[in-house]
Amino acid sequence: xxxxxxxxxxxxxxxxxxxxxxxxxxxxxxxxxxxxxxxxxxxxxxxxxxxxxxxxxxxxxxxxxxxxxxxxxxxxxxxxxxxxxxxxxxxxxxxxxxxxxxxxxxxxxxxxxxxxxxxxxxxxxxxxxxxxxxxxxxxxxxxxxxxxxxxxxxxxxxxxxxxxxxxxxxxxxxxxxxxxxxxxxxxxxxxxxxxxxxxxxxxxxxxxxxxxxxxxxxxxxxxxxxxxxxxxxxxxxxxxxxxxxxxxxxxxxxxxxxxxxxxxxxxxxxxxxxxxxxxxxxxxxxxxxxxxxxxxxxxxxxxxxxxxxxxxxxxxxxxxxxxxxxxxxxxxxxxxxxxxxxxxxxxxxxxxxxxxxxxxxxxxxxxxxxxxxxxxxxxxxxxxxxxxxxxxxxxxxxxxxxxxxxxxxxxxxxxxxxxxxxxxxxxxxxxxxxxxxxxxxxxxxxxxxxxxxxxxxxxxxxxxxxxxxxxxxxxxxxxxxxxxxxxxxxxxxxxxxx
Amino acid sequence: xxxxxxxxxxxxxxxxxxxxxxxxxxxxxxxxxxxxxxxxxxxxxxxxxxxxxxxxxxxxxxxxxxxxxxxxxxxxxxxxxxxxxxxxxxxxxxxxxxxxxxxxxxxxxxxxxxxxxxxxxxxxxxxxxxxxxxxxxxxxxxxxxxxxxxxxxxxxxxxxxxxxxxxxxxxxxxxxxxxxxxxxxxxxxxxxxxxxxxxxxxxxxxxxxxxxxxxxxxxxxxxxxxxxxxxxxxxxxxxxxxxxxxxxxxxxxxxxxxxxxxxxxxxxxxxxxxxxxxxxxxxxxxxxxxxxxxxxxxxxxxxxxxxxxxxxxxxxxxxxxxxxxxxxxxxxxxxxxxxxxxxxxxxxxxxxxxxxxxxxxxxxxxxxxxxxxxxxxxxxxxxxxxxxxxxxxxxxxxxxxxxxxxxxxxxxxxxxxxxxxxxxxxxxxxxxxxxxxxxxxxxxxxxxxxxxxxxxxxxxxxxxxxxxxxxxxxxxxxxxxxxxxxxxxxxxxxxxxx
Numbered sequence: 001x002x003x004x005x006x007x008x009x010x011x012x013x014x015x016x017x018x019x020x021x022x023x024x025x026x027x028x029x030x031x032x033x034x035x036x037x038x039x040x041x042x043x044x045x046x047x048x049x050x051x052x053x054x055x056x057x058x059x060x061x062x063x064x065x066x067x068x069x070x071x072x073x074x075x076x077x078x079x080x081x082x083x084x085x086x087x088x089x090x091x092x093x094x095x096x097x098x099x100x101x102x103x104x105x106x107x108x109x110x111x112x113x114x115x116x117x118x119x120x121x122x123x124x125x126x127x128x129x130x131x132x133x134x135x136x137x138x139x140x141x142x143x144x145x146x147x148x149x150x151x152x153x154x155x156x157x158x159x160x161x162x163x164x165x166x167x168x169x170x171x172x173x174x175x176x177x178x179x180x181x182x183x184x185x186x187x188x189x190x191x192x193x194x195x196x197x198x199x200x201x202x203x204x205x206x207x208x209x210x211x212x213x214x215x216x217x218x219x220x221x222x223x224x225x226x227x228x229x230x231x232x233x234x235x236x237x238x239x240x241x242x243x244x245x246x247x248x249x250x251x252x253x254x255x256x257x258x259x260x261x262x263x264x265x266x267x268x269x270x271x272x273x274x275x276x277x278x279x280x281x282x283x284x285x286x287x288x289x290x291x292x293x294x295x296x297x298x299x300x301x302x303x304x305x306x307x308x309x310x311x312x313x314x315x316x317x318x319x320x321x322x323x324x325x326x327x328x329x330x331x332x333x334x335x336x337x338x339x340x341x342x343x344x345x346x347x348x349x350x351x352x353x354x355x356x357x358x359x360x361x362x363x364x365x366x367x368x369x370x371x372x373x374x375x376x377x378x379x380x381x382x383x384x385x386x387x388x389x390x391x392x393x394x395x396x397x398x399x400x401x402x403x404x405x406x407x408x409x410x411x412x413x414x415x416x417x418x419x420x421x422x423x424x425x426x427x428x429x430x431x432x433x434x435x436x437x438x439x440x441x442x443x444x445x446x447x448x449x450x451x452x453x454x455x456x457x458x459x460x461x462x463x464x465x466x467x468x469x470x471x472x473x474x475x476x477x478x479x480x481x482x483x484x485x486x487x488x489x490x491x492x493x494x495x496x497x498x
Numbered sequence: 499x500x501x502x503x504x505x506x507x508x509x510x511x512x513x514x515x516x517x518x519x520x521x522x523x524x525x526x527x528x529x530x531x532x533x534x535x536x537x538x539x540x541x542x543x544x545x546x547x548x549x550x551x552x553x554x555x556x557x558x559x560x561x562x563x564x565x566x567x568x569x570x571x572x573x574x575x576x577x578x579x580x581x582x583x584x585x586x587x588x589x590x591x592x593x594x595x596x597x598x599x600x601x602x603x604x605x606x607x608x609x610x611x612x613x614x615x616x617x618x619x620x621x622x623x624x625x626x627x628x629x630x631x632x633x634x635x636x637x638x639x640x641x642x643x644x645x646x647x648x649x650x651x652x653x654x655x656x657x658x659x660x661x662x663x664x665x666x667x668x669x670x671x672x673x674x675x676x677x678x679x680x681x682x683x684x685x686x687x688x689x690x691x692x693x694x695x696x697x698x699x700x701x702x703x704x705x706x707x708x709x710x711x712x713x714x715x716x717x718x719x720x721x722x723x724x725x726x727x728x729x730x731x732x733x734x735x736x737x738x739x740x741x742x743x744x745x746x747x748x749x750x751x752x753x754x755x756x757x758x759x760x761x762x763x764x765x766x767x768x769x770x771x772x773x774x775x776x777x778x779x780x781x782x783x784x785x786x787x788x789x790x791x792x793x794x795x796x797x798x799x800x801x802x803x804x805x806x807x808x809x810x811x812x813x814x815x816x817x818x819x820x821x822x823x824x825x826x827x828x829x830x831x832x833x834x835x836x837x838x839x840x841x842x843x844x845x846x847x848x849x850x851x852x853x854x855x856x857x858x859x860x861x862x863x864x865x866x867x868x869x870x871x872x873x874x875x876x877x878x879x880x881x882x883x884x885x886x887x888x889x890x891x892x893x894x895x896x897x898x899x900x901x902x903x904x905x906x907x908x909x910x911x912x913x914x915x916x917x918x919x920x921x922x923x924x925x926x927x928x929x930x931x932x933x934x935x936x937x938x939x940x941x942x943x944x945x946x947x948x949x950x951x952x953x954x955x956x957x958x959x960x961x962x963x964x965x966x967x968x969x970x971x972x973x974x975x976x977x978x979x980x981x982x983x984x985x986x987x988x989x990x991x992x993x994x995x996x
Contacts, residue, residue: 028859105846106846110846111846165812166812167810167811167812167813167815168810168812169809169810169811169812169813169857169884170810170812170813170816171812173810173813173884173950174950176950177950177970180950218812220812220815244816246812246815246816246819247815247818247819248819249818249819249822249823250822251818251819251821251822251827251828252815252816252818252819252822254818254828254850255811255814255815255817255818255828255850255852256815256818258811258848258850258854259811259812259814259815259854284820284971284973285816285971285972285973286970286971286973286974311667312665312666312667312668312671313665313667313753313756313757314663314664314665314666314667314668314669314716314718314744314757315665315667315668315671316753316757317665317718317744317745317750317753317754317757318668318742318744318750318783319753320745320747320749320750320752320753320754321744321745321746321747321749321750322782323749324747324748324749324750325747329749330749330752330753348603348604348608348609350756352752352753352756354753356756356757359667361526386667386671452671452672452674452675452678472675472784473782473783473784474783475782475783475784476784
């Protein structure tokens with residue numbers, strides 16, 4: 001299944017050795033920052049600084065040329081001025097270096113002279129097996145070998161999402177956000193000017209990559225649209241591809257032309273591409289992570305029918321609206337299921353979906369109702385509101401300094417908040433994650449938790465995001481569920497066509 | 499301007515004395531939780547527990563009946579079973595208590611017997627001046643006097659937003675979220691069953707309330723639609739009203755009927771109500787805070803023309819798309835402004851809007867460009883991407899335990915990260931907030947900052963949210979700007995009609 005290109009890209013994303021051409025001890029230079037990120041990031045392979053004017057860089061002996069390195073070089077990272085890049089690549093080609101990333105800018109994105117330098121780079125690698133990422137790229141990240149060959153100080157969480165972005169800034173910022181939200185990445189590449197390797201080449205590599213379950217794309221324009229559509233369509237039937245297409249409006253297209261010189265595709269055409277390839281569109285940058293994290297963690301829903309379990313009525317109403325808006329069905333629960341729920345809930349419970357837990361403080365009621373709804377045969381997926389993080393929220397309140405001061409001053413007697421109480425709260429969130437994870441394993445239905453972020457209590461909410469997913473609003477949970485179902489439908493159509 | 503009702507509601511939101519009927523030392527009872535929240539919340543007025551079976555509650559002498567309290571009572575909070583509520587209210591009326599909140603549930607939302615109890619409560623207060631919030635309410639919050647008369651353990655930040663919600667759960671959760679995001683509230687009321695006081699009464703009070711600049715509503719259905727429309731329209735020309743209308747879809751309306759017995763208005767009718775009253779619609783729960791926090795902090799844009807200053811190209815493209823989507827204009831900057839920018843930015847800068855800061859690490863460049871764009875006469879508002887929080891993001895990275903360990907183990911020499919460096923980073927975010935605040939004062943144009951949340955670095959981003967606003971994505975910043983402009987247009991139409 002794998003192609004020559006994707007075989008070659010293994011050297012870029014799993015290099016046994018990395019040379020940095022232009023490595024430097026001068027703080028502030030990219031030749032300083034990129035190696036600093038690589039070393040601090042814990043890359044376990046061999047690292048060779050290349051600098052004709054230094055004896056050592058980062059306390060390692062420096063080589064005058066890449067050709068002097070007494071070892072095979074899988075990846076060369078070029079941090080020297082644009083004008084010197086073609087010659088450096090020529091030496092890499094001569095040396096038999098497998099892949100190169102040209103970090104430097106000052107090429108086609110600037111002027112005609114720069115565009116000529118891109119042609120010169122292609123000439124320099126012509127006839128060799130050397131493949132080229134960039135130029136004008138912020139670099140790559142590779143989780144399994146802890147390689148942070150990046151310009152910005154970003155340290156992503158390792159996960160199953162491979163991300164190719166036609167913007168290093170947006171890409172690395174989203175990985176930072178992923179770190180804050182508990183969303184992990186297997187690989188990342190800032191695509192850059194696509195002088196040699198194109199967006200589609202990375203998709204092809206990610207498709208075969210065992211470390212990757214989901215592919216995320218930020219695209220401004222396509223240089224090889226026909227092949228992109230062909231490869232994306234083929235890949236989608238194996239792994240979901242989530243894409244944000246920027247430059248969809250006239251203003252956006254104009255901005256994109258100035259940013260990445262991308263030729264923006266007409267929005268109608270792009271909608272057709274989505275339909276044809278089965279790629280899932282993210283409408284906003286937040287949705288890029290919302291949707292990919294779900295693909296990486298939860299089963300796909302087999303149908304549109306959603307059961308909602310909510311701690312409070314209002315959130316249930318908002319969720320009902322959101323489901324309808326995104327084409328999902330708030331399913332009518334069968335009488336048997338309602339009877340089961342009635343046995344667990346107080347007699348004043350009003351039977352129906354959303355299942356309103358009528359503010360039950362006993363968490364075991366939450367768990368029992370979640371089980372009943374998840375196991376109900378007419379339910380394809382579940383949204384659970386308020387249970388996850390409820391205790392974190394209480395905990396944040398309890399740990400709030402002002403509240404603690406009040407307790408310490410014994411304004412309140414008997415003392416409510418003590419360490420046993422806090423431990424108990426913590427246990428509930430942990431137990432809930434277990435419950436959701438186990439239920440998803442058992443039923444093979446996605447369960448989306450919705451829990452508002454709480455000041456000072458983010459970490460307990462984020463733990464195990466690779467196994468369960470938590471959304472900060474009902475609307476975002478519902479929209480993500482719709483994206484999962486859209487992909488499921490695509491897969492079914494594929495199967496029915498075969 | 500103020501009405502009799504809004505005069506009466508002052509006693510509810512600014513009581514000099516509060517009696518809790520059913521106050522209890524038994525943990526877990528609402529009669530325990532509500533007073534605990536009041537006392538821990540730091541309410542400075544007088545507090546009188548009423549409980550015929552206890553000598554003291556929370557170490558304060560308990561009264562057998564509200565009538566025994568040797569003081570005026572501005573607010574009575576009723577935490578006893580529904581069946582006993584009418585009699586308790588009768589005593590309150592007799593005593594001359596000004597306002598009451600019936601926390602207890604078990605009324606019209608449950609059955610016909612409960613509905614009868616609501617009628618009995620109305621009978622009990624008939625002929626008196628006593629006004630009634632609820633029943634079936636989670637209570638109220640009042641920032642200026644630090645009154646947390648609430649069921650859930652929520653401690654909002656004090657601010658300028660008054661919030662009336664037809665869901666206590668959703669309302670109090672949003673105030674928790676506000677705490678996490680730095681969004682503050684002046685008042686909150688969980689509207690409950692509206693036996694006496696209706697949603698519209700609270701709007702009338704908020705309209706006159708000097709502590710309130712913005713009004714936020716969560717509405718499932720209206721009991722007094724004609725008066726609501728009249729009051730909302732009148733209020734909107736003085737203070738913005740942001741509203742999320744739930745139950746907009748058939749599924750949502752059905753859920754609302756079961757939750758708050760609200761008669762859902764047809765969506766088309768509601769759109770008409772929005773147009774007529776000038777209320778601003780929040781499409782999602784997240785937008786409820788996104789939009790209100792902006793109304794509470796920044797000037798209104800005088801037109802559609804937006805200048806964008808961005809640290810990176812990709813975010814700029816996404817913002818251009820979002821502006822177009824929400825009906826705003828990415829304005830073409832005049833040559834003079836472009837020339838000014840060119841003098842600050844490197845020569846390879848590509849002139850245009852968005853103003854791409856071409857990854858400048860020197861923060862003074864960010865500041866200068868922001869000033870030039872904000873002062874440009876054709877610019878009505880500014881979106882600033884990446885500058886705010888850039889240093890927080892670096893700081894979070896630098897403070898990351900693993901990175902610090904690497905530094906401590908001296909993997910990297912020379913040491914990049916030391917305490918001076920960290921202080922410098924902190925200063926930049928502070929300086930940026932000053933810059934944005936001062937520029938808004940000077941130009942009277944809104945400046946929306948976009949900064950991704952970063953793990954462990956939330957607080958520096960959130961500081962001074964009452965003076966500057968920060969959004970977690972370009973799309974949310976742009977959509978909020980559109981809401982501000984929509985309100986500005988409403989005000990102008992009002993003026994032109996007069």
